[in-house]
Amino acid sequence: xxxxxxxxxxxxxxxxxxxxxxxxxxxxxxxxxxxxxxxxxxxxxxxxxxxxxxxxxxxxxxxxxxxxxxxxxxxxxxxxxxxxxxxxxxxxxxxxxxxxxxxxxxxxxxxxxxxxxxxxxxxxxxxxxxxxxxxxxxxxxxxxxxxxxxxxxxxxxxxxxxxxxxxxxxxxxxxxxxxxxxxxxxxxxxxxxxxxxxxxxxxxxxxxxxxxxxxxxxxxxxxxxxxxxxxxxxxxxxxxxxxxxxxxxxxxxxxxxxxxxxxxxxxxxxxxxxxxxxxxxxxxxxxxxxxxxxxxxxxxxxxxxxxxxxxxxxxxxxxx
Numbered sequence: 001x002x003x004x005x006x007x008x009x010x011x012x013x014x015x016x017x018x019x020x021x022x023x024x025x026x027x028x029x030x031x032x033x034x035x036x037x038x039x040x041x042x043x044x045x046x047x048x049x050x051x052x053x054x055x056x057x058x059x060x061x062x063x064x065x066x067x068x069x070x071x072x073x074x075x076x077x078x079x080x081x082x083x084x085x086x087x088x089x090x091x092x093x094x095x096x097x098x099x100x101x102x103x104x105x106x107x108x109x110x111x112x113x114x115x116x117x118x119x120x121x122x123x124x125x126x127x128x129x130x131x132x133x134x135x136x137x138x139x140x141x142x143x144x145x146x147x148x149x150x151x152x153x154x155x156x157x158x159x160x161x162x163x164x165x166x167x168x169x170x171x172x173x174x175x176x177x178x179x180x181x182x183x184x185x186x187x188x189x190x191x192x193x194x195x196x197x198x199x200x201x202x203x204x205x206x207x208x209x210x211x212x213x214x215x216x217x218x219x220x221x222x223x224x225x226x227x228x229x230x231x232x233x234x235x236x237x238x239x240x241x242x243x244x245x246x247x248x249x250x251x252x253x254x255x256x257x258x259x260x261x262x263x264x265x266x267x268x269x270x271x272x273x274x275x276x277x278x279x280x281x282x283x284x285x286x287x288x289x290x291x292x293x294x295x296x297x298x299x300x301x302x303x304x305x306x307x308x309x310x311x312x313x314x315x316x317x318x319x320x
Contacts, residue, residue: 002046009035011054015046023152190214194221198255219258220290222319226253227260230296232315241306247299247315251291259289259297263316268309275305280320 003016007030016028016039026040042052150156163169189196193211197204197218204218211217233246245264251257259281266275281289284299291297 004044004046004051005039006042006051006054007033007035008037008042008054009033013051014039016043020155023155190216194219195255220256222258222260223253224260224317224319226257227251227291227317229315229317232313234310234313237302242302242304243310245299245301245303249291249297249299249317251293251295251297254293256290256292258319259284259286259291260317260319262299263314263318265314265316266305266310267312267314269311271312274310277303 003018003021004013005016005028006013009030010033012030012032014028014031020028021039021043026038027036028039029036042054044051164173189207190210193207193216197207198221207218228250230248230250231246232248233244235244235246236242237244247262249259261281262279264277264279265273268274279301284301286297286299
């Protein structure tokens with residue numbers, strides 16, 4: 001069912017929502033001429049009923065109705081048994097009519113069935129076919145100070161959801177999602193450029209050009225968790241106060257990794273540290289700055305400890 005109504009002032013046809021009519025007791029504001037009128041007076045079904053006939057000035061506005069009601073003189077009370085009987089009849093009549101509210105009339109209309117009714121657009125007048133269909137603006141009850149209260153939460157939620165369902169909104173969200181995904185991919189490629197260049201060599205040329213523009217460099221990947229110390233040895237050399245240090249490293253990863261630095265600590269007989277030195281990969285005079293995947297790399301270096309009496313040592317590897 002698609003409910004609609006017609007403005008009494010300008011004749012514009014509007015679609016209306018049953019929940020909005022129940023909340024506002026049928027009162028709506030025309031989105032074209034801003035006239036306030038009761039939509040229940042000209043309510044019809046777009047799919048089954050033709051729109052009601054319209055002529056200018058058919059129904060008074062809310063302001064006019066209120067002014068006429070305020071201008072009417074109040075009735076003077078009389079004290080008579082006949083008046084008491086009339087008041088009793090009026091009270092009974094109002095109680096009987098109190099159940100027929102505009103919201104109740106909407107419910108009764110929804111329960112009507114017209115299985116044989118048909119909606120023929122060609123039978124409608126030209127002015128109705130050309131009349132634009134707009135969404136109605138709900139007129140909420142006014143506060144004592146004259147301010148109009150805001151629509152209920154379910155109405156605002158439906159309006160927000162309808163805005164996001166529009167084609168332009170969907171296209172904008174799709175374009176934003178594609179741009180954000182491209183930016184995320186570019187950022188991830190820049191951050192992991194060393195790993196990408198080593199795992200996929202075909203991308204190294206493009207990454208080198210990128211680093212030329214971004215002032216960065218491509219280095220062998222550093223994964224300290226994939227490198228272990230297989231063995232170490234510290235022996236005295238022929239020269240006095242000279243030691244020969246040997247360290248064997250193993251790469252347990254699936255790609256070639258950069259050679260780490262070695263932190264060497266020398267201790268005396270009491271375990272106190274007497275000398276410490278960090279050995280960079282360049283000091284080992286290696287042919288390649290990387291360790292191939294699944295291979296061992298032996299390191300040999302001759303160093304001098306001075307006059308310290310060295311009896312022990314420690315070896316740690318790390319990436320600066």
